[in-house]
Amino acid sequence: MIKVYGLGLSFPVNRVRMCLNAINVDHEFVIINPLAGETQTEEYLKMSPSGKIPAIDDDGFYLFESNAIMKYLCRKHNSNLYPSDLIEQAHVDSWLDFIVAHLNNGLAKVFFNKIVAGLIDAEVDKKSMEEGYGFLERFMTVIEQQLGTTPYLAGDRMTIADIALLATVDPFEVIDIKLSDYPSVAAWASKLMKESFYTKVHGSYKETLDAVMAG
Numbered sequence: 001m002i003k004v005y006g007l008g009l010s011f012p013v014n015r016v017r018m019c020l021n022a023i024n025v026d027h028e029f030v031i032i033n034p035l036a037g038e039t040q041t042e043e044y045l046k047m048s049p050s051g052k053i054p055a056i057d058d059d060g061f062y063l064f065e066s067n068a069i070m071k072y073l074c075r076k077h078n079s080n081l082y083p084s085d086l087i088e089q090a091h092v093d094s095w096l097d098f099i100v101a102h103l104n105n106g107l108a109k110v111f112f113n114k115i116v117a118g119l120i121d122a123e124v125d126k127k128s129m130e131e132g133y134g135f136l137e138r139f140m141t142v143i144e145q146q147l148g149t150t151p152y153l154a155g156d157r158m159t160i161a162d163i164a165l166l167a168t169v170d171p172f173e174v175i176d177i178k179l180s181d182y183p184s185v186a187a188w189a190s191k192l193m194k195e196s197f198y199t200k201v202h203g204s205y206k207e208t209l210d211a212v213m214a215g
């Protein structure tokens with residue numbers, strides 16, 4: 001059975017778990033904690049040379065980077081969540097790149113300073129955190145505009161671009177970003193968060209964070 005390595009707090013990891021659920025692929029979720037140095041072992045670095053989570057082990061085939069993993073899974077299981085049509089696929093790729101370059105970059109800065117720093121007793125870099133909030137504000141406006149125009153990010157039906165975005169906005173509630181400031185995104189997220197591909201991961205991001213905090 002395919003193994004996914006990571007932590008339930010990690011949005012790229014949850015992206016892969018949501019994708020596996022959406023295409024109905026049974027998988028084992030193996031907890032590996034970068035904060036405890038577990039991603040720097042020789043064994044793990046063979047799966048993920050960056051030492052980052054997630055990584056997958058699909059019967060001896062290793063892959064890292066969440067979006068590459070989602071594309072691989074869809075192609076392997078013939079899922080139209082990553083369309084084969086040239087133009088449709090190009091739109092999905094655009095949004096995936098946009099999410100990684102602009103939203104995930106901003107989210108990583110905010111999330112580290114707002115949540116992770118407290119967990120590992122690290123110093124908060126306020127400048128980096130403010131920069132992260134700035135990125136998120138600027139680029140969530142673009143997402144809001146798009147989801148006000150089409151029901152899903154890349155058009156009329158759900159794709160892995162929606163999964164990438166859903167896992168990205170998932171932690172917003174714990175970093176004090178109100179999704180209600182983006183009404184089209186809020187309506188889209190509330191619909192998708194009721195679906196089993198999401199609820200099999202967790203009821204909400206806060207539920208996972210609270211469990212981690214409670215030890």
Ligand SMILES: N[C@@H](CCC(=O)N[C@@H](CS)C(=O)NCC(=O)O)C(=O)O
Pocket residue numbers: 010011012013034039051052053054064065066067
């Ligand atoms: N672009 C990567 C990002 C992966 C990433 O940044 N993972 C974080 C957790 S959210 C991580 O492994 N951090 C630990 C570290 O940097 O050592 C992906 O989408 O898979």
